[in-house]
Amino acid sequence: MKKALKDIKQRLLEERDLLIEKLKDNDLSVDDSETPDPVDLAVRNYSKNVMLAVSENESRQLALIDEALRRVEDDEYGFCQNCEKEITAKRLAAIPWARYCLNCQELVEQGLLDEEE
Ligand SMILES: [Zn+2]
Structure with a gap:
């Protein structure tokens, strides 16, 4: 494998770890187990939606990174x-x-x- 490609693979893997960490954090913050009061609930739903939108972006990026890593492996990058x-x-x-x-x-x-x- 060429050095440039190795560097790119390294970067993709690091980026991937970061995203996975972020997605994990998001999962923790959408915990609905407490009894909510209505205002709190509204705020929470709002941030939950924002969070989900963020997760969607991140999930998508994660898929792109996985795909790029596959192309590195297949020498098609x-x-x-x-x-x-x-x-x-x-x-x-x-x-x-x-x-x-x-x-x-x-x-x-x-x-x-x-x-x-
Ligand atoms: Zn083109």
Whole structure:
């Protein structure tokens, strides 16, 4: 394995650990076992929703990181999942789990490209 790829793998693994820690924390804070008063409940539901939204983002990112790690293992890392061109090193340095090159990412954001799940 190339050194650059090793570094990226390391970064992905660290990022992954952080996310898992965060998701664990979120689970603890949505504990509903106490008897709530209505105001408290409203506040709690609100923060619970925010928390869930955050978890959703994080779960999604976690999936992307797992996917990127698989591509590292398969020696396919760094290629756009749509056009199969090489993703620039600059982009990968900023977003190591990027699935698409800049062009295709723009298409995704404009809804012009179907993302495969
Ligand atoms: Zn592309």
